[in-house]
Amino acid sequence: MQSSNSSAHGILLVLGAAMLWGTTGTAQSFAPTDLSPYWVGALRLVVAGAFFVALCGLVGRSDPARRPLDLPRLLVCALCMATYNLTFFAGLQRTGVGFGTAVALGSSPIWAGLLQAVLLRRWPVGLWWLGTTIGVVGGFVMGLGKPGDWQVSWLGIGLCLLAGLTYGAYAVLSQTLVRQAGVARVNAWVFGSAALLSLPLAAVLGGEPQLSPRGLGVVLYLGLVATGVAYLLFSSGLRTVSAATSVALSKFEPITAFVLSILIVGEAPTWLAVAGLALVLCGLWLVVHSEMRQDRHG
Secondary structure, eight states, X not given: OHHHHHHHHHHHHHHHXXXXXXXXXXXXXXXXXXXXXXXXXXXXXXXXXXXXXXXXXXXXXXXXXXXXXXXXXXXXXXXXXXXXXXXXXXXXXXXXXXXXXXXXXXXXXXXXXXXXXXXXXXXXXHHHHHHHHHHHHHHHHHHHTOGGGOOOOHHHHHHHHHHHHHHHHHHXXXXXXXXXXXXXXXXXXXXXXXXXXXXXXXXXHHOSOOOOHHHHHHHHHIIIIIIIIHHHHHHHHHTTSOHHHHHHHTTHHHHHXXXXXXXXXXOOOOXXXXXXXXXXXXXHHHHXXXXXHHHHTO
């Protein structure tokens, strides 16, 4: 019973993270057009890294047992996070936001499920795969509800698939780390290192940053809330929820973005988008049910 309650708590934490991630698109729409998306991605990693370093300084004082860190795994996680930011934004530029997001977020739970099976020897059950598949289909149907946002680019699709792979790999690899060494400490290393990797690439690909007060506000929100707080919740959820399920639950992100596009941007939802929303919700319910049932049965 206690284990089931822990899983339920972890699921709520991951869903909370997905809701914050869902605000990213709306927040970024307020960024000045002259601010390169590569710089947005790199600077939000800088802000998130600083957030976790400060958090680590606060909680580290009350943690007398500081276990040694697995530095090779940490560096791989940092490389995954830096690659995810770079390839995700680059992919969206070539495919459109709706289609690119559907490819990246749709592929990430599949990658995570396969990586979890290979690296952790824990193969997700059939109900999990059914729910994930329904959720992925629903995400693409939601994207079809925005017909002007689709561009066929094989390079863009490849970049979005790579983004999904690196996000799934980050979740699987970081799960062991946060269970052993703590959420704040691990993410301070991961996001700090990812920021150091991303800044030179942003300088090469994005040129000189044009950071206005409005752009700075957007970057601070993305770094502190949509990245720092979001990954604090996500990593905390990883302590009790499987990596594959945690990534699959990130499908709640487009639901949040869908609601915000109606309430804040003023977009009118199409019947196709509403149908996709229903499929995503159905898929999420099956994934949660699968996780809870598997947890009860050990």
